[in-house]
Amino acid sequence: MTTTEEPSARRGTRIRDAARTKAEILAVATEEFARAGYTGARVDEIAARTRTTKRMIYYYFGGKEQLFTDVLEHSYAEIRSKEQDLDVEHLDPVAAIRRLAELTFDHHEAHPDFIRLVSIENIHEAEHIAASGTLGSLSSPAIDVLHRILDAGRAQGAFSAGVDAVDLHAMISSFCFFRVSNRHTFGALFGRDLTAATERERYRRMLGDMVIAYLTAPHHADH
Amino acid sequence: MTTTEEPSARRGTRIRDAARTKAEILAVATEEFARAGYTGARVDEIAARTRTTKRMIYYYFGGKEQLFTDVLEHSYAEIRSKEQDLDVEHLDPVAAIRRLAELTFDHHEAHPDFIRLVSIENIHEAEHIAASGTLGSLSSPAIDVLHRILDAGRAQGAFSAGVDAVDLHAMISSFCFFRVSNRHTFGALFGRDLTAATERERYRRMLGDMVIAYLTAPHHADH
DNA sequence: TAGCTAATGTACGAAACAGTTCGTTAGTAA
DNA sequence: TTACTAACGAACTGTTTCGTACATTAGCTA
Secondary structure (H helix, E strand, C coil): CCCCCCCCCCCCCCCCCCCHHHHHHHHHHHHHHHHHHHHHHCCHHHHHCCCCCCCHHHHCCCCHHHHEEEEEEEEHHHHHHHHHHCCCCCCCCHHHHHHHHHHHHHHHHHHHHHHHHHHHHHHHCCCHHHHCCCCCCCCHHHHHHHHHHHHHHHHCCCCCCCCHHHHHHHHHHHHHHHHHHHHHHHHHHHHHCCCCCCCCHHHHHHHHHHHHHHHHCCCCCCC | CCCCCCCCCCCCCCCCCHHHHHHHHHHHHHHHHHHHHHHHHCCCHHCCCCCCCCCHHHHHHCHHHHHHHHHHHHHHHHHHHHHCCCCCCCCCCCHHHHHHHHHHHHHHHCCCCHHHHHHHHHHCCHHHHHHHCCCCCCCHHHHHHHHHHHHHHCCCCCCCCCCCCCHHHHHHHHHHHHHCCCHHHHHHHHHCCCCCCHHHHHHHHHHHHHHHHHHHHHCCCCC
């Protein structure tokens, strides 16, 4: 082939931009890993969908394993930073909890790829998170907010005692996560699309109702 | 090597047992797929851990894809048959729902491999279930039971109106499923093992409390 | 403007892996 | 006891896939 009309590399001049190349690899890798799982993802496929080559993946990330770890770290970081922004502590406890649950709900709905990545990481028993170091301790802010709201609610007698912040977070997350992560098998088995646009508002309210009902129910104390 | 001491094939005589060979492949395949995911699972590895060869996998199952589908079908069938056995409709609605939730809880706890298979199938967007045919319609009995209990509860005024059986099933499943499926990332991020033996009773009760609180809360009617 | 280095591309190697070919043997029925 | 078939095994094939060796160039600095 001659030098006429190279489609991707317009003009023979090769542009060098480390930051952009790295970011592009990361973005494409996120999609590919979410699409096919860790083992199913193809390094060649990631490279092909980038404006650079496979060589660069190994140059910047070292290998497939570390690339996946980086993908996870960046995905989690994105989430956490958004969680920081929300300010619900000025609301009364019941409204604050409901708002928090709805934000979690919206968040899961908006990031199905992230849900897939977390599912994949669980199949691999969180070995990449464990080997990361960066992750692990930046989850406390979300729990701290929950903790303060629960304290306030208990103080004014709205919430029954004995509910732990981490447990409540697990409860909220489980509903939101399952609805997205298991929508395919659930849809196939029960004939209902949990993520259908027409159902969204109902499930959003259902989550809030469930959490508030649990927190305000008569008593289910420590034991 | 001479004919002295073959470890696996004791005595030169080869035993032929189609049913056993097929069952053994299925059992090993279930473990392997659950361990490594669909793409991560190795046909050679499955064969190696069987008393037969890879040839037999293709002889009985046709290929990797169909083997996985068969694994899924058998896993689901096992579950469903156990669900049939339970008889809770003689209990009063509140006790019946709580018992049903606890059975789901125990069931998820006892079958982590099944949870992993379902997670994996969701990564693949339930394509194997869709292509199965066998599955799909045998989920209704569980929903039917729930439906009758909800009706009875509403009739005697114990439950508030407007709660759908499939939705309630999703609520119960989400809590039980998440606790097992996401235990690794949750543990790594929040420092709590959701499946620790010491916590099991608390989470079991928490689930029941949550569901009953939701069903008996004042009103969160149809809209 | 010469030279240096970070950044990039090409081409290839070696192993892993799904699936197949060909031949063999156990059990059964005539 | 022969003949037939379902059940089985060993070895092989073609391809995919991760990773690397080697060559090249953009852009900055002395």
